[in-house]
Amino acid sequence: MVRFDDVWLRYQHAGRPPEAEALRGISFEIEDGGFRWLTGPSGAGKTSLLKLIYLAEHPARGRIEILGTRATQGTRRETALLRRRIGVVYQDFRLLPQLDAYDNVALPMRLARRSEAQVQADVNEILRWVGLAHRLHARPDELSGGEQQRIAIARAVVARPRLLVADEPTGNLDDEQAERLMLLITALNKLGTTVIVATHNMGLVERYPFPRLSLEYGRLVHNG
Amino acid sequence: MARHRGDLLGLRAALSDRLLPVLVGAMSFLAALALGGALACATLAASWRGDTAAALTIQVPQPDDPDTANDGTRLAAVQRALAVDPDVQDAAVMSKAEMNRLISPWLGSDATTLGLSLPAVITAQWQGPGSTDKLASQLQRMSPGTLVKTGALWAARVAALTISLQACALAVLLVVALVAAAVVAVATRSGLAQLRETIDTVHGLGALDSDIAARFAARATWLALGGSAGGTLLALPALAWLAWLAAPFTGPARLGGFFNLPPALIALVPLLPAAAALIGWTTAQLTVRGWLRHLP
Numbered sequence: 001m002v003r004f005d006d007v008w009l010r011y012q013h014a015g016r017p018p019e020a021e022a023l024r025g026i027s028f029e030i031e032d033g034g035f036r037w038l039t040g041p042s043g044a045g046k047t048s049l050l051k052l053i054y055l056a057e058h059p060a061r062g063r064i065e066i067l068g069t070r071a072t073q074g075t076r077r078e079t080a081l082l083r084r085r086i087g088v089v090y091q092d093f094r095l096l097p098q099l100d101a102y103d104n105v106a107l108p109m110r111l112a113r114r115s116e117a118q119v120q121a122d123v124n125e126i127l128r129w130v131g132l133a134h135r136l137h138a139r140p141d142e143l144s145g146g147e148q149q150r151i152a153i154a155r156a157v158v159a160r161p162r163l164l165v166a167d168e169p170t171g172n173l174d175d176e177q178a179e180r181l182m183l184l185i186t187a188l189n190k191l192g193t194t195v196i197v198a199t200h201n202m203g204l205v206e207r208y209p210f211p212r213l214s215l216e217y218g219r220l221v222h223n224g
Numbered sequence: 225m226a227r228h229r230g231d232l233l234g235l236r237a238a239l240s241d242r243l244l245p246v247l248v249g250a251m252s253f254l255a256a257l258a259l260g261g262a263l264a265c266a267t268l269a270a271s272w273r274g275d276t277a278a279a280l281t282i283q284v285p286q287p288d289d290p291d292t293a294n295d296g297t298r299l300a301a302v303q304r305a306l307a308v309d310p311d312v313q314d315a316a317v318m319s320k321a322e323m324n325r326l327i328s329p330w331l332g333s334d335a336t337t338l339g340l341s342l343p344a345v346i347t348a349q350w351q352g353p354g355s356t357d358k359l360a361s362q363l364q365r366m367s368p369g370t371l372v373k374t375g376a377l378w379a380a381r382v383a384a385l386t387i388s389l390q391a392c393a394l395a396v397l398l399v400v401a402l403v404a405a406a407v408v409a410v411a412t413r414s415g416l417a418q419l420r421e422t423i424d425t426v427h428g429l430g431a432l433d434s435d436i437a438a439r440f441a442a443r444a445t446w447l448a449l450g451g452s453a454g455g456t457l458l459a460l461p462a463l464a465w466l467a468w469l470a471a472p473f474t475g476p477a478r479l480g481g482f483f484n485l486p487p488a489l490i491a492l493v494p495l496l497p498a499a500a501a502l503i504g505w506t507t508a509q510l511t512v513r514g515w516l517r518h519l520p
């Protein structure tokens with residue numbers, strides 16, 4: 001479950017005056033196994049809201065609960081272990097440039113100290129799913145934007161997270177790949193993973209009519 | 225396919241095997257020399273202090289002249305006085321041959337035949353608790369000009385000098401350790417800066433601070449260990465040379481081979497790379513953990 005209770009976010013950079021609030025008074029709840037679209041114009045605060053969910057930012061105010069745990073309350077270790085239960089597709093992929101596709105996808109499993117045998121089985125399976133089984137040994141800079149995105153998606157889901165957070169996961173994909181990705185995500189969702197996907201792709205939103213959270217200027221303007 | 229597993233973060237490139245080991249090696253070289261110096265001091269001081277403190281030397285000028293009481297030679301009078309003094313042991317007049325050996329470096333091979341009027345020299349051991357002033361004035365009265373010298377003053381000077389030298393060596397070790405720690409800290413910080421995005425990502429994927437710190441620490445430990453082992457090895461010839469120079473003072477058995485290092489040094493030298501490794505590990509751990517605090 002994900003619950004936001006009057007959450008505000010203000011970015012702060014050392015030595016600079018504080019920015020205007022990126023999020024203001026956000027409250028919503030996503031039930032376990034739920035699916036939400038997150039929409040809104042560019043700069044509305046979608047990525048900011050996702051960052052709070054995947055524990056990359058602290059709220060200025062308000063209360064956030066992720067997978068039954070109050071965010072920002074645990075120790076650093078507890079927070080890290082909570083992060084391992086969240087799969088994230090970053091808007092800018094964040095693949096490690098020095099690792100090939102296989103090792104990038106294997107990263108979350110290796111951080112969780114899974115056996116190499118299991119790593120190999122799961123990584124190969126997920127790479128087949130995203131259609132990149134033949135690009136195992138390519139490094140990120142040898143992959144197209146869409147291929148990098150698919151690697152990022154594979155990395156986010158390989159460890160079977162309880163919560164999947166995807167920021168524009170179809171941004172660089174053609175329609176066929178986008179459909180394939182939605183198939184993967186909805187399959188995970190059916191298996192019980194809670195999913196939240198930020199997107200500009202309104203066609204996709206119409207074809208998969210899940211409830212929608214909509215942001216404008218940092219405020220939640222639509223929920224349902 | 226697990227070929228990156230050992231170097232998940234790309235540390236081999238970010239914490240390269242150049243500057244850090246070389247600087248830590250240089251520090252270890254200095255530390256080894258300081259250690260050698262401190263040990264040499266301790267050994268020399270120990271052998272000197274024991275000999276010198278109790279040594280008593282009495283010079284009797286014109287030993288064959290009559291003494292003040294006119295009942296024999298001055299030398300005989302002094303010897304009689306020493307024999308009855310309970311604080312003086314093992315009094316012995318130095319033979320001509322011994323005198324010769326002592327003064328020949330200054331006066332030539334057979335100084336005793338030069339016709340110089342040399343004083344008689346009596347060596348003895350001072351067992352008394354107090355100073356030798358009373359004895360000196362007693363001997364002066366029988367045989368004017370007689371000098372009594374003890375090694376106590378020298379021993380005290382030697383002790384003061386050794387302690388100062390050892391304090392210097394300790395200060396050198398301390399400074400060298402601090403510099404080594406600073407080198408590791410700087411290298412680690414630069415590695416962190418280079419890998420900033422990678423670490424952000426790995427942190428976001430749920431890596432523990434201890435995971436990330438352990439990887440840096442392992443790399444820093446190896447580099448420090450390797451550099452220090454190299455620096456220490458390079459210092460060994462210098463240490464051996466020092467040991468060889470000190471050998472005549474520390475006992476006859478040590479004049480043998482060139483690499484005949486004192487056992488204490490052989491025991492302590494391997495501790496330098498171990499200390500460097502420890503400094504590398506600790507500093508990297510602290511630096512990385514401190515840096516990671518800036519991440520949420």
Ligand SMILES: Nc1ncnc2c1ncn2[C@@H]1O[C@H](COP(=O)(O)OP(=O)(O)OP(=O)(O)O)[C@@H](O)[C@H]1O
Nearest residue numbers: 011019022040041042043044045046047048049091
């Ligand atoms: N690290 C940051 N520091 C300061 N301001 C930021 C930072 N990240 C985002 N912002 C600001 O916060 C607001 C929301 O940004 P955010 O990235 O959440 O928008 P978004 O809805 O994801 O936009 P897009 O659809 O373009 O990805 C914007 O005004 C942006 O300039």
Ligand SMILES: [Mg+2]
Nearest residue numbers: 046047091167
């Ligand atoms: Mg965004």
